[in-house]
Amino acid sequence: MAKVLGAVTVNQERCKGCDLCVVACPTKVLALQPKEVNNKGYHFAYMQNPEACIGCSSCATVCPDGCIEVYRVIVK
Amino acid sequence: MTIEEIIKPENRVYAKPRLLNDNNMHYCPGCSHGVVHRLIAEIVEEMGIEDKTIGIAPVGCAVFAYNYVDIDWIEAAHGRAPAIATAVKRLNPSRMVFTYQGDGDLAAIGTCETIHAANRGENIVIIFINNGIYGMTGGQMAPTTLEGMKTSTTPYGRRIDLNGYPLNITSLVAQLDGTCYVTRQAVHTPAAVRKTKNAIKQAFQNSMDGKGTSLVEIVSTCSSGWKMTPVQANKWMEENMFAKYPLGDIKNTVKQ
Numbered sequence: 001m002a003k004v005l006g007a008v009t010v011n012q013e014r015c016k017g018c019d020l021c022v023v024a025c026p027t028k029v030l031a032l033q034p035k036e037v038n039n040k041g042y043h044f045a046y047m048q049n050p051e052a053c054i055g056c057s058s059c060a061t062v063c064p065d066g067c068i069e070v071y072r073v074i075v076k
Numbered sequence: 077m078t079i080e081e082i083i084k085p086e087n088r089v090y091a092k093p094r095l096l097n098d099n100n101m102h103y104c105p106g107c108s109h110g111v112v113h114r115l116i117a118e119i120v121e122e123m124g125i126e127d128k129t130i131g132i133a134p135v136g137c138a139v140f141a142y143n144y145v146d147i148d149w150i151e152a153a154h155g156r157a158p159a160i161a162t163a164v165k166r167l168n169p170s171r172m173v174f175t176y177q178g179d180g181d182l183a184a185i186g187t188c189e190t191i192h193a194a195n196r197g198e199n200i201v202i203i204f205i206n207n208g209i210y211g212m213t214g215g216q217m218a219p220t221t222l223e224g225m226k227t228s229t230t231p232y233g234r235r236i237d238l239n240g241y242p243l244n245i246t247s248l249v250a251q252l253d254g255t256c257y258v259t260r261q262a263v264h265t266p267a268a269v270r271k272t273k274n275a276i277k278q279a280f281q282n283s284m285d286g287k288g289t290s291l292v293e294i295v296s297t298c299s300s301g302w303k304m305t306p307v308q309a310n311k312w313m314e315e316n317m318f319a320k321y322p323l324g325d326i327k328n329t330v331k332q
Contacts, residue, residue: 007082018106018299018306024266042105050079057090058266064110065101066092071083 003075006055010045011067017042021059021068027052030059093117095126095146102140106306108296109138111263112205115273116176117145119280129172130164132157136178137212138205155186158193161200165283172283174201179220180210183245187219190249197254197288201279204246204291207298208317215301219243222320227301242320246293250327256288258327262295262318264310278330287330295321 008030015038022030022045031048038044045068047053055072095117103109120129126147133141135154142149152160157175165173182190182204193200209227210216216229222242224233234242250258257279261272272294279290295317297309304312 005077005082007079009083014100016105020106020306020310023307023310040100047079055089060090061266061269062111062263064103064105064107064114066096066110066114068090069088069092070090071087072089073077073082073087075077 004054005073005075006053007050007071008047008053008055008059009069009071010047011069012038012044012046013040014065014067015042015044016040016065017044018064019045020062020064021045024058024062026056026058027054029053093121095121096144097146099143101144103137104300106297106299106309107137108207108263108294109205111269112176112203112272112294112296113141113144115263115269115276116174116203119273119277120145120147123277123280125172125280125284128170129174130168132161132164132173132175134175134177134181136181136210138176138178139212141176155181155184156189157181157186158189158198158200158202161202162193162196162198165198165200169199169286172201172280173199174203174280174283176203177205178211179204179206179208180218183219183243187245190245191252194249194289194291195252195254197256199283199286200289201276201283202289202291203276203279204293205296206246206293206321207296207301208242209298209301211298211301215298215303220245222316225316244321246291246321247326249289249291254289255291255327256329257282257290257325258293259291259325260293260295260321260323262313262323264297264313268323275325282330293321295323
């Protein structure tokens with residue numbers, strides 16, 4: 001069966017750590033950085049569990065600042 | 077397959093639209109304005125009407141919309157965006173003209189302009205961001221504030237005997253014969269965002285086709301004004317705002 005592999009990149013300097021992408025993710029891939037902050041002082045989002053990503057774009061769809069890019073590969 | 081192998085330009089399925097430029101938005105974290113700005117940028121790009129689109133910015137948080145979406149904008153005085161949009165559309169009928177207004181701008185000071193522009197059936201699109209509060213000036217009560225909702229000017233909650241009832245202006249505008257498409261949407265989940273995108277696209281198409289006024293209300297959050305986190309604000313909106321402002325199409329004369 002074909003498998004869908006996804007990945008996202010987060011523009012760390014643009015991210016404001018609002019947590020909406022973390023909630024929207026159906027496979028619990030994303031999380032906010034627990035300690036690190038960006039230059040604006042926000043705990044930015046990152047891929048905590050990258051293997052689970054299916055590239056569904058839910059995170060990017062709800063992101064208010066357009067800082068998420070989504071990539072998807074279908075492996076047959 | 078490693079992450080580096082997946083992250084390649086040919087595998088990209090979603091990226092920030094080209095028309096949303098790189099300026100950092102001044103909005104608070106989790107603000108619905110950002111999502112709506114991105115949707116407008118995406119739709120204008122998809123419809124290929126970048127050179128034909130003129131936006132009218134309001135007074136309110138979205139006053140700086142012209143810094144973020146790379147199309148032509150005019151900044152209107154408080155509440156007067158539909159009046160300016162009327163002039164722009166009448167002088168340039170081939171252009172797609174839309175206003176982008178908050179509830180303080182559209183439902184309080186601009187009630188007259190909104191209702192009369194819609195009643196004349198001007199071929200414009202009104203995008204109405206309703207978060208039930210004056211977000212920019214510090215969270216004061218707006219006409220759309222819910223009963224019992226705490227704001228900085230109603231610290232014990234809005235009282236009907238003192239402040240009157242919440243104004244459902246979208247349903248009011250739907251009664252007017254000049255409007256062709258009136259709908260209420262939200263942007264709190266991926267599914268809702270996709271529906272909102274289709275609604276705005278339909279409204280823009282109506283404006284291009286000269287069908288009449290379209291109004292798209294987007295029930296939104298103001299996490300700073302409501303004193304909540306963005307996630308809590310979305311939940312509060314689902315539980316409270318949607319009871320007074322139910323989602324869905326209110327009027328659509330184009331499809332019939």
